[in-house]
Amino acid sequence: xxxxxxxxxxxxxxxxxxxxxxxxxxxxxxxxxxxxxxxxxxxxxxxxxxxxxxxxxxxxxxxxxxxxxxxxxxxxxxxxxxxxxxxxxxxxxxxxxxxxxxxxxxxxxxxxxxxxxxxxxxxxxxxxxxxxxxxxxxxxxxxxxxxxxxxxxxxxxxxxxxxxxxxxxxxxxxxxxxxxxxxxxxxxxxxxxxxxxxxxxxxxxxxxxxxxxxxxxxxxxxxxxxxxxxxxxxxxxxxxxxxxxxxxxxxxxxxxxxxxxxxxxxxxxxxxxxxxxxxxxxxxxxxxxxxxxxxxxxxxxxxxxxxxxxxxxxxxxxxxxxxxxxxxxxxxxxxxxxxxxxxxxxxxxxxxxxxx
Numbered sequence: 001x002x003x004x005x006x007x008x009x010x011x012x013x014x015x016x017x018x019x020x021x022x023x024x025x026x027x028x029x030x031x032x033x034x035x036x037x038x039x040x041x042x043x044x045x046x047x048x049x050x051x052x053x054x055x056x057x058x059x060x061x062x063x064x065x066x067x068x069x070x071x072x073x074x075x076x077x078x079x080x081x082x083x084x085x086x087x088x089x090x091x092x093x094x095x096x097x098x099x100x101x102x103x104x105x106x107x108x109x110x111x112x113x114x115x116x117x118x119x120x121x122x123x124x125x126x127x128x129x130x131x132x133x134x135x136x137x138x139x140x141x142x143x144x145x146x147x148x149x150x151x152x153x154x155x156x157x158x159x160x161x162x163x164x165x166x167x168x169x170x171x172x173x174x175x176x177x178x179x180x181x182x183x184x185x186x187x188x189x190x191x192x193x194x195x196x197x198x199x200x201x202x203x204x205x206x207x208x209x210x211x212x213x214x215x216x217x218x219x220x221x222x223x224x225x226x227x228x229x230x231x232x233x234x235x236x237x238x239x240x241x242x243x244x245x246x247x248x249x250x251x252x253x254x255x256x257x258x259x260x261x262x263x264x265x266x267x268x269x270x271x272x273x274x275x276x277x278x279x280x281x282x283x284x285x286x287x288x289x290x291x292x293x294x295x296x297x298x299x300x301x302x303x304x305x306x307x308x309x310x311x312x313x314x315x316x317x318x319x320x321x322x323x324x325x326x327x328x329x330x331x332x333x334x335x336x337x338x339x340x341x342x343x344x345x346x347x348x349x350x351x352x353x354x355x356x
Contacts, residue, residue: 029084029088030085031062046073113162114175117173117187119187120171120187121190122152122190124142124148125186125194126153127213130198130201132164136165138197145344153171154187156183173186188220191221193227214228214245222244229250231249284344286337292331299326304355305339313340316336
């Protein structure tokens with residue numbers, strides 16, 4: 001059904017484009033024709049008249065402004081104005097304005113209902129819509145980072161007919177998240193990254209759907225960085241083929257946090273603080289692009305970073321090993337440092353903090 005609607009919309013759009021092109025052609029002919037007849041018939045009767053004046057007269061006449069600074073004197077010039085301006089020009093100009101207004105209203109309607117195309121690039125895709133609160137939390141958290149405050153976001157789902165909220169840099173594309181046409185309208189090939197939410201927290205097929213979405217995104221845009229939500233840790237195998245995707249097992253993390261808070265009160269508040277862009281001091285990761293020359297232990301690196309209010313809490317190796325104990329562990333190129341800081345530092349800045 002959605003495909004048929006899109007085909008009908010495309011057909012109507014083509015007809016409007018053809019009609020508007022014809023009207024523009026008629027307007028151009030009207031302006032040029034009237035200017036030529038005005039200049040040819042009146043140049044001997046109005047000494048200071050030139051081609052520029054004739055064009056000016058045609059433009060202000062066809063737009064119904066009519067300053068009155070120029071007027072046709074000869075019968076030929078007046079007949080030209082009658083034919084080119086009053087008969088052809090005004091009708092074409094009025095019709096083109098109507099089509100233009102209709103086009104703007106149509107674009108606004110498509111934007112609200114997700115039937116249009118997102119004219120953005122280097123943006124974030126949020127795929128699936130478990131509920132309004134969840135999507136708003138993701139948007140607010142992402143835009144809470146000063147570096148991403150002005151980023152464009154495109155929400156992709158077929159679960160709602162329009163977004164129940166309105167934000168200037170949040171766009172909506174309505175369509176199946178398993179169809180290529182949907183991602184074409186979301187301009188996925190130009191997207192920088194994607195967050196794939198669960199289809200619903202009571203949907204047993206959510207993980208398999210999300211694994212398919214990750215595959216589609218990587219096929220359409222091989223360089224896109226994707227973070228996908230998985231409800232069941234036992235479904236990790238579904239995502240093994242993903243090259244640039246990180247998988248977050250939501251329920252496992254939630255369960256771990258509940259147990260940690262029960263055993264050690266205060267863990268929950270600190271976890272919220274260091275994982276939120278809206279609270280000063282956040283959890284950040286930086287890749288080691290070029291390790292300092294010689295062996296540098298992470299114990300020494302952690303001490304040096306503390307002097308710059310950077311608290312190193314873990315190291316991720318490319319083989320997916322996670323290290324939180326730094327004794328006997330040397331820094332290698334490709335490692336990813338995870339630390340708590342009030343600022344997000346790039347590797348050149350972090351490297352400058354390390355012993356030289």
